[in-house]
Amino acid sequence: MVKTVGLSIGYNAPMNTVGNTHTDESREELLSAIREFEHEREQLKEVLGKIGGRSFSRRDNWINIGFFVLILVLFLLEMTTEYLPRLISLQLGVLLVSVKIVFMIHSQQKVHHFQFWILNSIEYRMNDISKRMRRIERSQFSKTK
Numbered sequence: 001m002v003k004t005v006g007l008s009i010g011y012n013a014p015m016n017t018v019g020n021t022h023t024d025e026s027r028e029e030l031l032s033a034i035r036e037f038e039h040e041r042e043q044l045k046e047v048l049g050k051i052g053g054r055s056f057s058r059r060d061n062w063i064n065i066g067f068f069v070l071i072l073v074l075f076l077l078e079m080t081t082e083y084l085p086r087l088i089s090l091q092l093g094v095l096l097v098s099v100k101i102v103f104m105i106h107s108q109q110k111v112h113h114f115q116f117w118i119l120n121s122i123e124y125r126m127n128d129i130s131k132r133m134r135r136i137e138r139s140q141f142s143k144t145k
Contacts, residue, residue, distance in 0.1 A: 060107065067100045
Protein backbone atom coordinates (compact mmCIF):
# COMPACT_ATOMS: atom_id res chain seq x y z
CA MET A 1 0.00 0.00 0.00
CA VAL A 2 1.43 3.41 -1.01
CA LYS A 3 0.27 6.79 0.31
CA THR A 4 1.36 10.17 -0.98
CA VAL A 5 2.60 12.96 1.21
CA GLY A 6 1.52 16.28 -0.24
CA LEU A 7 3.90 19.15 0.33
CA SER A 8 2.64 22.67 0.08
CA ILE A 9 5.11 23.31 -2.73
CA GLY A 10 3.15 21.06 -5.03
CA TYR A 11 5.21 17.87 -4.84
CA ASN A 12 3.61 14.52 -4.00
CA ALA A 13 6.18 12.01 -2.79
CA PRO A 14 5.26 8.33 -2.49
CA MET A 15 5.58 6.97 1.02
CA ASN A 16 5.43 3.35 2.17
CA THR A 17 3.15 2.80 5.11
CA VAL A 18 5.37 -0.01 6.31
CA GLY A 19 8.44 2.21 6.36
CA ASN A 20 11.40 2.66 8.56
CA THR A 21 10.73 4.86 11.61
CA HIS A 22 14.00 6.67 10.97
CA THR A 23 12.92 7.72 7.47
CA ASP A 24 9.46 8.68 8.74
CA GLU A 25 11.08 10.94 11.31
CA SER A 26 13.33 12.39 8.63
CA ARG A 27 10.34 13.10 6.41
CA GLU A 28 8.46 14.74 9.25
CA GLU A 29 11.51 16.85 10.05
CA LEU A 30 11.83 17.80 6.39
CA LEU A 31 8.14 18.69 6.16
CA SER A 32 8.36 20.86 9.26
CA ALA A 33 11.45 22.59 7.85
CA ILE A 34 9.60 23.27 4.59
CA ARG A 35 6.59 24.66 6.46
CA GLU A 36 8.89 26.87 8.53
CA PHE A 37 10.65 28.07 5.38
CA GLU A 38 7.34 28.97 3.71
CA HIS A 39 6.18 30.79 6.84
CA GLU A 40 9.40 32.82 6.92
CA ARG A 41 9.10 33.54 3.20
CA GLU A 42 5.61 34.95 3.72
CA GLN A 43 6.86 37.07 6.62
CA LEU A 44 9.68 38.36 4.43
CA LYS A 45 7.26 39.29 1.66
CA GLU A 46 5.12 41.15 4.18
CA VAL A 47 8.09 43.06 5.58
CA LEU A 48 9.35 43.90 2.09
CA GLY A 49 5.94 45.27 1.21
CA LYS A 50 5.86 47.44 4.34
CA ILE A 51 9.23 49.08 3.79
CA GLY A 52 8.91 49.40 0.06
CA GLY A 53 10.55 46.38 -1.45
CA ARG A 54 10.46 48.04 -4.83
CA SER A 55 12.77 50.94 -5.59
CA PHE A 56 10.00 53.44 -4.82
CA SER A 57 6.63 52.88 -3.25
CA ARG A 58 3.53 54.67 -4.43
CA ARG A 59 3.69 57.01 -1.42
CA ASP A 60 7.31 57.92 -2.19
CA ASN A 61 6.36 58.76 -5.77
CA TRP A 62 3.60 61.10 -4.59
CA ILE A 63 5.93 62.81 -2.13
CA ASN A 64 8.55 63.27 -4.86
CA ILE A 65 5.94 64.71 -7.22
CA GLY A 66 4.72 67.04 -4.46
CA PHE A 67 8.21 68.38 -3.80
CA PHE A 68 8.85 68.86 -7.51
CA VAL A 69 5.55 70.69 -8.04
CA LEU A 70 6.10 73.00 -5.05
CA ILE A 71 9.59 73.95 -6.19
CA LEU A 72 8.40 74.42 -9.78
CA VAL A 73 5.49 76.62 -8.63
CA LEU A 74 7.84 78.75 -6.52
CA PHE A 75 10.21 79.11 -9.48
CA LEU A 76 7.43 80.04 -11.90
CA LEU A 77 5.87 82.52 -9.45
CA GLU A 78 9.24 84.17 -9.00
CA MET A 79 9.92 84.43 -12.73
CA THR A 80 6.48 85.53 -13.91
CA THR A 81 5.29 87.70 -11.03
CA GLU A 82 6.75 89.53 -8.11
CA TYR A 83 4.28 87.79 -5.78
CA LEU A 84 6.97 86.64 -3.34
CA PRO A 85 10.16 88.54 -2.64
CA ARG A 86 13.19 86.84 -4.18
CA LEU A 87 14.85 86.07 -0.85
CA ILE A 88 11.74 84.39 0.62
CA SER A 89 11.24 82.34 -2.54
CA LEU A 90 14.87 81.25 -2.43
CA GLN A 91 14.60 80.36 1.26
CA LEU A 92 11.44 78.33 0.68
CA GLY A 93 13.14 76.46 -2.16
CA VAL A 94 16.15 75.67 0.03
CA LEU A 95 13.82 74.56 2.84
CA LEU A 96 11.92 72.21 0.51
CA VAL A 97 15.16 70.73 -0.84
CA SER A 98 16.41 70.25 2.74
CA VAL A 99 13.19 68.48 3.74
CA LYS A 100 13.51 66.27 0.66
CA ILE A 101 17.09 65.35 1.66
CA VAL A 102 15.90 64.44 5.17
CA PHE A 103 13.15 62.30 3.63
CA MET A 104 15.70 60.54 1.42
CA ILE A 105 17.96 59.88 4.44
CA HIS A 106 15.00 58.40 6.33
CA SER A 107 14.13 56.12 3.39
CA GLN A 108 17.75 55.01 3.08
CA GLN A 109 17.87 54.30 6.82
CA LYS A 110 14.90 51.94 6.45
CA VAL A 111 16.70 50.09 3.68
CA HIS A 112 19.89 49.79 5.74
CA HIS A 113 17.93 48.51 8.73
CA PHE A 114 16.28 45.89 6.54
CA GLN A 115 19.62 44.81 5.08
CA PHE A 116 21.05 44.46 8.59
CA TRP A 117 18.02 42.41 9.62
CA ILE A 118 18.46 40.10 6.62
CA LEU A 119 22.19 39.64 7.25
CA ASN A 120 21.56 39.01 10.94
CA SER A 121 18.93 36.41 10.03
CA ILE A 122 21.32 34.70 7.60
CA GLU A 123 24.05 34.61 10.24
CA TYR A 124 21.63 33.10 12.76
CA ARG A 125 20.62 30.43 10.24
CA MET A 126 24.24 29.64 9.39
CA ASN A 127 25.08 29.23 13.08
CA ASP A 128 22.05 27.00 13.55
CA ILE A 129 23.01 24.85 10.55
CA SER A 130 26.59 24.66 11.80
CA LYS A 131 25.38 23.41 15.18
CA ARG A 132 23.18 20.81 13.50
CA MET A 133 26.08 19.65 11.33
CA ARG A 134 28.34 19.25 14.39
CA ARG A 135 25.61 17.32 16.18
CA ILE A 136 25.12 15.02 13.17
CA GLU A 137 28.88 14.51 12.81
CA ARG A 138 29.16 13.63 16.51
CA SER A 139 26.29 11.17 16.28
CA GLN A 140 27.73 9.57 13.14
CA PHE A 141 31.17 9.39 14.74
CA SER A 142 29.77 7.79 17.90
CA LYS A 143 27.82 5.24 15.80
CA THR A 144 30.92 4.18 13.89
CA LYS A 145 32.87 3.45 17.11
